[in-house]
Amino acid sequence: MENLSHSEENYLKEIFHLSAQSNDRVSTNHLADRLNAKASSITDMLRKLADKELVSYIKYKGCRLTDEGERIAVQIIRKHRLWETFLVKKLSFGWEEVHEVAEQLEHIDSEKLIDSLDHFLDYPKFDPHGDPIPNKDGQIEYRSSKLKLIDVGIKSRVEIVRVNEDSLSLLKFLEQQELTLGTVIEIMEKFPFDDSVRIKVNGERNINLSKKVIENISVKLLDE
Amino acid sequence: MENLSHSEENYLKEIFHLSAQSNDRVSTNHLADRLNAKASSITDMLRKLADKELVSYIKYKGCRLTDEGERIAVQIIRKHRLWETFLVKKLSFGWEEVHEVAEQLEHIDSEKLIDSLDHFLDYPKFDPHGDPIPNKDGQIEYRSSKLKLIDVGIKSRVEIVRVNEDSLSLLKFLEQQELTLGTVIEIMEKFPFDDSVRIKVNGERNINLSKKVIENISVKLLDE
DNA sequence: ACTATTTTTTAGACATGACTAAATATTTTA
């Protein structure tokens, strides 16, 4: 309901993401790191957001979203992921190109726009990176398991369902290797000395993947 | 090329529109009026834009866009009109609902986005109000004649090709009366005492239109 | 040509969001 600045919205969104990982209060430095800002700037903004009752903020103890703050954060994430989906599905963007533009588009303020877009895209459940898209009411259908490729045992067959979108170069690499969502992978061999693995892709070709790669890919187990 | 604030972009756009009407320098007060800001704010901003060589500004004499300023203004207008077209054509917005959202979308900074959108829309020549959409190179195909409905003689048959988008209520009225782009009109009678007219719409029904309405509709003559 | 009116600029202020450097709290380590 409130009218927030782009900056305020980015803070809420980032607090939501960090809370999801640790479920503890989010620390000032952690936020500073993610938002590419100085800790002092974070303190200032947390005060403002606390005044607006969008976060609970305790000096030296970090912050946490209020219900209202979380509601808003989820709506911004909804917009972000719907726009990313639009860019890939309708405008033929690559999955490594969409995040930057979505960072801008997520701040457009029009409920009618986003609901129309949702309809136009036929109510997609996941964005191009496999992250769930909150619905109009803010509900998020998380995947039942959060299995990472790095934790999969040898000889298991799995399907790629999500990749961490944070690294542009990872996305480019995966695209180039044709390791997109839906790709079926079998773990052929594990190399403990550097945590890399050898995999078979779509039952066809074998390739090696480094630890850095496989810890950023989420999969689901395929039963034989 | 430069990175401009939303505010700076809005100034450039408005200077462009006002220049198109008067082709004289644009006055501080005229801008203040259109931008809903005080004259002193305009002076401040014109100084800044002059520093960036986007306008030529002469104290007490008003301003005018430089070539670079005009280039940027046209690109913003291109974005605005393409987004309006997208909203109507793809998301089923009414023509009276699009301007407000386009005011936000026009500031999204991504050349790839706007060129993809242009392609997706199949390179439209006109926006939902009949205004020409500049192409990628900034070229604008203006209509050959700028005939307004108010200047059309009795018994002439004309087609609506453009409406002034500035008034929400006018757009709603025209929509409701089914006076949309492409509608064919014949002037049946003119009433000099209030400059209103009686017209026949699509050869079917007769209605009366006030001066306020007919001075905001542009038409093209249909030869018999 | 002088005065009145209108337009525009200047001066000074405020809100926002960010920064640096210094001070203070908290946590870690020995």
Added chain:
DNA sequence: TAAAATATTTAGTCATGTCTAAAAAATAGT
């Protein structure tokens, strides 16, 4: 548990974009 290291806040500054009120310039009216 006391010093060292780390994390966080405070104090003071800056840039941006806006405003009000007062001063100055341009224009209009007699």
